[in-house]
Amino acid sequence: MDVILKSPLMADYVPSEETGNQSEEDYAAMIFAILGIAGIVGTSGLLTQVLTAIPETAVIDLDDEKDVMFAVLEAARMRAPVNTVNLILSAAMTMTVNGAEKIIIPAGSVVGGSIGLASLDAAMFEQPDTFNHHRDNLVKMVLNFNAVGYEATGAGTRQCPGRNVAMKMACDILTLSRNPDTYRGVNSALEQAGGIDKSLHGHYDLYGSP
Numbered sequence: 001m002d003v004i005l006k007s008p009l010m011a012d013y014v015p016s017e018e019t020g021n022q023s024e025e026d027y028a029a030m031i032f033a034i035l036g037i038a039g040i041v042g043t044s045g046l047l048t049q050v051l052t053a054i055p056e057t058a059v060i061d062l063d064d065e066k067d068v069m070f071a072v073l074e075a076a077r078m079r080a081p082v083n084t085v086n087l088i089l090s091a092a093m094t095m096t097v098n099g100a101e102k103i104i105i106p107a108g109s110v111v112g113g114s115i116g117l118a119s120l121d122a123a124m125f126e127q128p129d130t131f132n133h134h135r136d137n138l139v140k141m142v143l144n145f146n147a148v149g150y151e152a153t154g155a156g157t158r159q160c161p162g163r164n165v166a167m168k169m170a171c172d173i174l175t176l177s178r179n180p181d182t183y184r185g186v187n188s189a190l191e192q193a194g195g196i197d198k199s200l201h202g203h204y205d206l207y208g209s210p
């Protein structure tokens with residue numbers, strides 16, 4: 001909270017109608033809550049993808065940070081953790097519908113762009129439904145953080161500010177999930193807890209019991 005209150009963006013904050021006449025503290029608390037929601041929703045989707053979309057047979061060099069990162073980006077490409085971005089068109093756009101009909105969307109319209117659909121565009125990503133973390137254009141073209149391409153230091157004009165934290169978490173989880181010791185630990189903890197119904201947790205025994 002303090003970080004937000006002391007940020008340069010809050011320095012000139014004056015309650016106004018635009019900000020619901022909220023006090024500085026209330027406004028910062030609201031931003032803090034939004035940050036939490038943005039972080040939880042996107043990251044839980046990304047981690048789910050990492051744990052479910054990467055085929056067991058995919059060869060990932062866990063000692064190579066880049067290879068792990070490529071695998072995470074490819075998992076996110078296959079099913080976008082944050083699917084839609086909204087924007088206001090600054091200029092009119094023409095859309096072709098059913099290959100022929102032209103529709104003009106006027107400037108000022110609020111539109112939604114689907115990261116999920118674009119990430120599965122076969123014209124951009126060959127065999128889009130197949131996991132291939134060594135695609136030539138993956139890092140350059142991946143859209144998941146609201147920028148074209150993934151760049152830890154910055155890309156695009158309004159990209160996700162949490163991308164590096166989320167990527168670090170996802171890379172760590174992927175590495176851990178492929179480490180047989182993790183499964184030994186999980187299996188023994190589960191045994192101590194009296195076991196679980198494996199039919200409901202198919203992934204936990206991915207690498208077999210020790």
Ligand code: HEM
Nearest residue numbers: 038039042043046081082085086144145146160162165166
């Ligand atoms: C620690 C985790 C994360 C935090 C704290 C976080 C935070 C945020 C915040 C504050 C914004 C709004 C930025 C703005 O309006 O300028 C944002 C936007 C966005 N984030 Fe994240 N995020 C996290 C993880 C993720 C993940 C895992 C993904 C997807 C893989 C993601 C994708 C996006 C996208 C696509 C937007 C743009 C949304 C839009 O403009 O409608 N974020 N994020």
